[in-house]
Amino acid sequence: MVETRRQQIEDVASALFRERGYPRTSVRDIARRLDIQGASLYAHVASKEDVLWSIVERSARCFHDATRPIVEHPDLTAAGRLREMIRAHVGVLTDDLGQATVFLHEWRYLSQARRAAILAERDAYESRFRGVIEAGQWAGEFMTGHPGLLTRAILDALNGIAGWYRPDGPLTAHQISDHYAELFTRALESNPEATS
Amino acid sequence: MVETRRQQIEDVASALFRERGYPRTSVRDIARRLDIQGASLYAHVASKEDVLWSIVERSARCFHDATRPIVEHPDLTAAGRLREMIRAHVGVLTDDLGQATVFLHEWRYLSQARRAAILAERDAYESRFRGVIEAGQWAGEFMTGHPGLLTRAILDALNGIAGWYRPDGPLTAHQISDHYAELFTRALESNPEATS
DNA sequence: CCTACCGATCGGTAGG
DNA sequence: CCTACCGATCGGTAGG
Numbered sequence: 001m002v003e004t005r006r007q008q009i010e011d012v013a014s015a016l017f018r019e020r021g022y023p024r025t026s027v028r029d030i031a032r033r034l035d036i037q038g039a040s041l042y043a044h045v046a047s048k049e050d051v052l053w054s055i056v057e058r059s060a061r062c063f064h065d066a067t068r069p070i071v072e073h074p075d076l077t078a079a080g081r082l083r084e085m086i087r088a089h090v091g092v093l094t095d096d097l098g099q100a101t102v103f104l105h106e107w108r109y110l111s112q113a114r115r116a117a118i119l120a121e122r123d124a125y126e127s128r129f130r131g132v133i134e135a136g137q138w139a140g141e142f143m144t145g146h147p148g149l150l151t152r153a154i155l156d157a158l159n160g161i162a163g164w165y166r167p168d169g170p171l172t173a174h175q176i177s178d179h180y181a182e183l184f185t186r187a188l189e190s191n192p193e194a195t196s
Numbered sequence: 197m198v199e200t201r202r203q204q205i206e207d208v209a210s211a212l213f214r215e216r217g218y219p220r221t222s223v224r225d226i227a228r229r230l231d232i233q234g235a236s237l238y239a240h241v242a243s244k245e246d247v248l249w250s251i252v253e254r255s256a257r258c259f260h261d262a263t264r265p266i267v268e269h270p271d272l273t274a275a276g277r278l279r280e281m282i283r284a285h286v287g288v289l290t291d292d293l294g295q296a297t298v299f300l301h302e303w304r305y306l307s308q309a310r311r312a313a314i315l316a317e318r319d320a321y322e323s324r325f326r327g328v329i330e331a332g333q334w335a336g337e338f339m340t341g342h343p344g345l346l347t348r349a350i351l352d353a354l355n356g357i358a359g360w361y362r363p364d365g366p367l368t369a370h371q372i373s374d375h376y377a378e379l380f381t382r383a384l385e386s387n388p389e390a391t392s
Numbered sequence: 393c394c395t396a397c398c399g400a401t402c403g404g405t406a407g408g
Numbered sequence: 409c410c411t412a413c414c415g416a417t418c419g420g421t422a423g424g
Contacts, residue, residue, distance in 0.1 A: 021304065023219035027419065040393045048419065149375050152360060153353040160352025179345050187383035223403065236409045244403065
């Protein structure tokens with residue numbers, strides 16, 4: 001309830017960036033939704049890009065924080081770990097669709113230096129998923145295959161959810177992530193009856 | 197070799213729209229790459245949006261044309277049909293990355309009416325994939341599941357390829373589409389040994 | 393947080 | 409295909 005003005009700006013900007021895209025959203029558009037003048041925004045933010053950066057950074061942190069504990073969890077099979085990571089990823093995505101969509105699609109409008117930072121973070125995140133798949137293959141729990149390709153297929157499918165998910169749609173976020181978790185663990189497990 | 201000026205403009209625009217996004221690409225950017233003046237572009241096109249529309253429309257047609265014959269092909273199992281559709285889809289995608297990426301990501305900057313037309317076309321395209329999955333389920337060839345969700349997972353994963361595929365990368369487009377075809381048919385087939 | 397204002401850039405037109 | 413030009417809008421600053 002005690003939301004700072006800065007946070008309000010980022011919330012409004014997330015929604016707008018998602019609807020119209022970052023370049024098509026003017027600082028006046030953001031200000032209008034807050035019932036203030038365009039120039040007044042600069043009392044709270046240094047630049048339009050700073051707002052985008054805050055949103056993208058926060059979203060990246062959410063994805064990291066949601067999946068890190070799962071990787072570190074001791075007693076889980078690879079399939080169980082993957083299942084939980086899929087659930088966590090979809091959870092973050094659907095929990096704040098605006099923020100996540102901006103993270104996924106508008107980061108390219110960041111300055112070169114910040115773009116590079118986000119790319120590095122995404123690589124690390126992808127590696128975390130790939131690590132689970134590779135571990136499952138070593139353990140003989142997963143079929144052998146191209147771990148990098150499998151990881152990308154999974155993450156692209158998950159991220160695609162942001163493109164069509166509706167909070168008031170026929171399927172809850174949990175139902176969706178359960179279906180996806182089953183789909184991909186089924187695809188990976190060499191002997192399907194070994195469900196953990 | 198005999199490429200019309202109009203086609204040259206669309207090729208240059210595809211590359212630019214992909215690199216910088218449609219709103220961040222000015223008509224002067226396009227003209228500069230063709231060594232003409234910005235205003236001279238209007239001797240060949242009616243508007244900037246018209247160029248985007250041409251690219252998007254052509255790409256949509258490519259996807260349709262590549263997959264239609266497969267659905268109509270008489271003697272193919274559902275798994276075989278899905279496999280071929282995945283290969284065709286990835287083929288179109290990687291064959292003209294610029295065009296396909298613009299189709300996938302920049303169509304949202306089209307006018308309301310044109311956006312609606314593209315959305316309808318995408319729905320029809322998605323239905324084509326879903327139809328194959330549903331047919332496979334009726335025939336007992338595929339596990340039962342949520343056809344709409346499975347379709348989206350597949351298409352989102354395939355479209356995601358446009359985000360990281362490099363023509364000079366370690367994997368050819370064919371290798372990638374084969375891996376994806378295997379991944380998803382494996383996930384769908386209730387008894388994995390029945391490979392067609 | 394406001395008013396007033398700035399230079400830059402945009403898509404597009406007129407007229408050749 | 410060019411030169412010259414237009415009105416609109418942009419992100420951002422000055423000064424309160």
